[in-house]
Amino acid sequence: MTVAKEDVRSLAETAKAASRVLAIAPTEQKDAALRSMARHLRAAAPALLAANAEDVAAARAAGKNAAFVDRLLLDASRLEAMARAVEAVADLKDPVGEVTEHWKRPNGLQVSKVRLPLGVVLMIYESRPNVTSDAAALCLKSGNAVLLRGGSESARSNQAISAALSTGLREAGLPERCVQVVPAGEHESLLELLKLEGLIDLCIPRGGEGLIRFVAENARIPVVKHYKGVCHVYVHEAADLDMATRITVNAKASRPGVCNAAECLLVDRAVAERFLPEVGRALADKKVELRGCPTAVAVLSRAGVPVKPAAEDDFGREFLDLILAVRVVKDVDAALAHIARYGSEHTEAIVTQDKEVAARFTREVTASGVMWNASTRFNDGGELGLGAEIGISTSRLHAFGPMGLRELTSQKYVVHGRGQVR
């Protein structure tokens, strides 16, 4: 499918027009649309799974690996999960119209801060088709029109999902243009979209480093990046070492391919001899490869735990795999310095029973999530109680960390007077 430059602009213009209607739609109407969208996702199962099977066949024919194909693949249970996720968003509180603060001025003016939608959101993502319905649901509930630009490998799936969502919108009396799939795969049309200042209010790129960099370098529209996670677990000398082992193993091995997985373990020198053999064996049981600094290599080797020497670029690296860099540090100062240098401001954890050290760590570390005696894996919208997330922002502007419905809104000042003038 080919899209001319003018078509991209007109797509965004229709989204802007739809966003004006959606911005003031009542909660009940948005929720009815979400439930109807879920129903139509289920009803469209035959056509949708057939479209997905074509995408999967094309990916296999193109020699894509098993992990890639698995991300792309839909089946009956995954489709049901998508429908349920859309319904779950209907159950969340509508952020639009929420009064977040209220105060009175000495001259009697009543000032409120009230949430309103951002306008039009452009979501740029890669292969997973469930992002199409997840992002559509979150944007709809928060009153934003959305342009969905998935990967070309999932184009047929995304069109089929989008058709089901459109039917749901129509049934609830909302403009179909609130949710639109942008044809994928064309560099030109993406470039054009990224320049539509005034029509697109926020761009959220989710994907690999190349995609994020391309968007950041070419966008004239506001971008909230969802970038890599180089997360550390720092085991302080006053840690409960059993807890530290549990947290480290969970942070690294429970799902190594995600951005809140740990990539590096920092251990205070004072407890390295006691802790490293223990955690090393637990990690080895989970097939985690360790890459240590010279001290870590010495300690682990003496204990008979397999370890390789870390290369300098193993620190600060997002392995997204069962590999963990390990460094022994002198103290909390050295740990903080290491994290400031190598961390990606995504998620950082400290394990300690010392409240003062924990307070210092949580205060001084710049990261969207700072964990004290908890796994890095908790830096996630669902786990933190946001209900659902459209991604995890690694930019400090607008939103930092998991973005839920509220993070898809802005706030205006509403002032109520009795004729006051300046």
Next chain:
Amino acid sequence: MTVAKEDVRSLAETAKAASRVLAIAPTEQKDAALRSMARHLRAAAPALLAANAEDVAAARAAGKNAAFVDRLLLDASRLEAMARAVEAVADLKDPVGEVTEHWKRPNGLQVSKVRLPLGVVLMIYESRPNVTSDAAALCLKSGNAVLLRGGSESARSNQAISAALSTGLREAGLPERCVQVVPAGEHESLLELLKLEGLIDLCIPRGGEGLIRFVAENARIPVVKHYKGVCHVYVHEAADLDMATRITVNAKASRPGVCNAAECLLVDRAVAERFLPEVGRALADKKVELRGCPTAVAVLSRAGVPVKPAAEDDFGREFLDLILAVRVVKDVDAALAHIARYGSEHTEAIVTQDKEVAARFTREVTASGVMWNASTRFNDGGELGLGAEIGISTSRLHAFGPMGLRELTSQKYVVHGRGQVR
């Protein structure tokens, strides 16, 4: 003064390094620095006023008009006001470390949202030298290093102000590089600054349309625009008409050159015959030129109030002068449609005694400030109680409306567990 490309980058690198120190500086140290900065502004009066006199002489020699020269001019009382404004920021609450929300998850995790600085702020502005000390004070208190890029016409003044501020920082033991003036007037160096992604966390342009557009088109760093205000006063048929006159006159004539001044009056047809002559005479007393739609022209002319026919582009225009466009509208729907088409999302006001209509207006209007029975002029950080403002954002992302200390921060999730894993 000439700055090479590498120098601009190294300037930003020193700002980034300084921002790391400042981010965790105690409130007392930041406040001591602010008070010391104010003292040194006063102490530097002779040198500072001499530098300003050179800027003023150069502006006069270049044939700049009186308004321009007045914006540039410093005297003893303006300098004292600058010093007091810096001290006033020391008296404001430190936003850094503020816990804005706290909740507990079913698994026992304690989740907090905690404010942290943005990092490095690049302020781009035009002639007023007081912006240099105001922006420096607000950024310092909110833990952000700042790069100040004022207009070339105020370069000598800004350097002198910056020297005084540096002395204050040094005295309080904070890095001088927390506040740096970037040499003005070079297109090249500005372009380079706008590309320093990862080093500059936020760019705030304040100034004319040309400046804002240049920044928006060339920036790869996040920008929060402080753009024009095309503000409306809508007088609903159920308005208290005396109140409506007071508000209209204040909104237009109290300070016509600012962005929260009204540029257009919308009047319900049902009250046009009663209201327009009254408000027309009051505006004429303040030397306001009226440019009306055909109905407004007819009504005002019959009442003997001077009025010109409005050109189509008088609607949606930011006059920044004693000129007001006037349109008679059928009802609140027509008023909302006019505002959606011609407004700039800055400030919109309704005058009415009807609560339901007011509720609809405040809900449906997209603007950073929506006023019910109050002047548009109240959409201002000081007036709303933010203490001080670095500007008024007209972008919905990150901050919308007056930006105070809080709007110069982000928030991180801090999670406290007892060894929880997923």
